[in-house]
Amino acid sequence: MNDVKPGRYDYRSRIQVPVDSPEAALLEYLKQERHLIYSHKEMVLSALRAYWLPFAYADRQRHGAPVAQDDLKRLAQDAIHRLKQQALYLQEAFGLEREVDNSWIGSNQLIRQDQNTVHSEAVPSTNHCPDNSESNGN
Numbered sequence: 001m002n003d004v005k006p007g008r009y010d011y012r013s014r015i016q017v018p019v020d021s022p023e024a025a026l027l028e029y030l031k032q033e034r035h036l037i038y039s040h041k042e043m044v045l046s047a048l049r050a051y052w053l054p055f056a057y058a059d060r061q062r063h064g065a066p067v068a069q070d071d072l073k074r075l076a077q078d079a080i081h082r083l084k085q086q087a088l089y090l091q092e093a094f095g096l097e098r099e100v101d102n103s104w105i106g107s108n109q110l111i112r113q114d115q116n117t118v119h120s121e122a123v124p125s126t127n128h129c130p131d132n133s134e135s136n137g138n
Contacts, residue, residue: 050082 017023033040054075061067091098 046082050079050086054079 015023015027017027029035030040030043035043038046054072057067057075058072061072088098090096
């Protein structure tokens with residue numbers, strides 16, 4: 001029986017780690033959805049996008065999908081922007097001194113070409129995916 005809605009991609013993962021490991025603490029935090037802003041799904045997808053989305057589209061391109069080189073560069077720039085924002089968020093959340101000059105955060109505003117809007121939020125967001133497959137919904 002397939003209970004996936006038409007037009008939705010279903011992905012499931014089962015991960016087993018030692019109970020006393022850092023990974024277990026992380027997975028428990030995600031599972032409990034204790035973050036004030038992001039759901040479990042949004043946290044996972046935001047991290048995956050920042051680390052791996054440009055590579056996923058490059059792989060699609062290598063396998064014949066029509067992905068423009070400019071789009072790949074934009075995806076890479078967006079991933080770098082997200083990672084820099086996360087670094088700033090960590091520094092602010094944990095009271096760390098800025099060891100690296102983060103002046104690029106303010107001037108590195110991201111323009112989403114499909115909507116001509118500027119995004120410069122202080123924490124990572126999930127609104128910059130080029131295929132418009134936002135993490136809303138289940």
